[in-house]
Amino acid sequence: MAVYTDVSDEDISRFVAEYDIGDVVSFKGIAEGVENTNFLLQTTKAPYILTLYEKRVNPDDLPFYLGLMDHLSAKGLNCPTPIHGKDGVALRRLCGRPAAITSFLQGMSPRRIQPHHCAGVGAALAELHSAGQDFEMHLPNALSIKGWRSLFDSCAEHADDVEPGLGKMIGEELAFLEENWPHALPKGVIHADLFPDNVFFFPNKEAVSGLIDFYFACNDLFCYDVAICMNAWCFEPDNSFNVTKAKNLLSHYSKVRPLSDVEKAALPILARGASLRFLLTRLYDWVNTPKDALVTPKNPREYINKLRFHQRVENATAYGLD
């Protein structure tokens, strides 16, 4: 959680006047998102979210993200809908930063993941993949397999500080994945960061009430997104793999967008790649975050364990697939 940029009452009043959304009645910094500053903005019309894009988001990519949310909302997906100003423009500036107002989504992120959450998120991910298929903009995945080697090179010397032998393990895994990556699988718009923080539910309901935080979305393999999700939702806090959760996730995904046999066969290697991607970014942040930072970096260890699990998997039946 972090509010990096303070916005004055005068600034927000002036900013809101550029929209046709009524007048501000309340405005509070919220502990949501670690990359950007988010405010809950209540106007005389409705609640909204105001996001100020901080330095980790490339401003050149914002039209893709906002365009995607516009596209997905129009398709009926529950995601933040960018609100356009009176001049039709959604991406604006506030306090020297790119900024946008989006609709407010009801629901809460689950803290303790239940099997029914995995069913819901599987279906929602497939709906996202389907709804994004006719989106016309294109953004390559900056954190795809092509980007991992340079990321590793920039922090390899510190890898063994996290765990002895980690540098060697990552090097070998990277070589294996570069050799065997299934580049030819079905592609499209993926979320690429569909962790529980970014998925809202109503209490005791299976269906997802909304997806947020599309600021890692890009074009890549659909099934790689499934693998990211499986890593994020199907391991227990003690690092054990919960096959019931995986089965729920994959079967509810497949009901909306069936996985081909080639995709199923590729799941173990995609899951290894998804583990390595988060291991590498966490390692990078671990090494590079100053001790007095607003945000505590996440421990890379969790993803070492996930990678080891998938390295031992022989085929997708380990994930509950037939």
Next chain:
Amino acid sequence: MAVYTDVSDEDISRFVAEYDIGDVVSFKGIAEGVENTNFLLQTTKAPYILTLYEKRVNPDDLPFYLGLMDHLSAKGLNCPTPIHGKDGVALRRLCGRPAAITSFLQGMSPRRIQPHHCAGVGAALAELHSAGQDFEMHLPNALSIKGWRSLFDSCAEHADDVEPGLGKMIGEELAFLEENWPHALPKGVIHADLFPDNVFFFPNKEAVSGLIDFYFACNDLFCYDVAICMNAWCFEPDNSFNVTKAKNLLSHYSKVRPLSDVEKAALPILARGASLRFLLTRLYDWVNTPKDALVTPKNPREYINKLRFHQRVENATAYGLD
């Protein structure tokens, strides 16, 4: 800003079920208050604030604070109204901490203080003092003049690290105040922390839309509360004193609760006391806050300058009083 305690979706759903306020539809940690953890809780009925009381609040004092908010709300003052559970109890427990749900107040804290804000806060403070007069509970001010010496003793050795000679200056001021404090002035319930963060306005409106954060409220001299407010609202960011703002604050206060001649005459010494109180607590926090704390302590210097200003004041005409 800080969210010290994480509350799971399951915990909040269970907790809300103890009230008759509908079901949870959204729940977000907010950057409001530095002592406690606050959440904006949206139910099917209305928005509310959930507060978890962290270690700096004495649990024994919570019945006073919540009782006071109940009392003031019943008198028509715009302040958070404690919501009582189905069993009638407002002060409950959540995640191992005392916790309470209160009503949600509209409006925003002003960042750049305008003279009209000072008029509004003056009137609101007097309304608070009047409305509190028949409140039956009593809580002595733990940070009154009687508490300053022990506070100073606990951090005196580090005073000169902030500014050479500061220890001597504080010692002399403390002796002067102990000798001359006007203990016999009118007393009652005071807010004791009415800084701009704790006062909400609607854009471009003079009238206060709500007062929050009653967790320093206590029984003490009304006019001491006026002096705290004057310090918090009438100095410019460059430490200059804005007499127009003070005149607005004092004249709008007096329209609701007239200041006696004795109170007016005592304002300079009360303002010195109010400066010393915040100088001492900021010095204490400055010395005692670990470098990796979630909250950055406020610099004590600001209150050294305020104290110096009031030491040079001969009488209350310097504050714009006739």
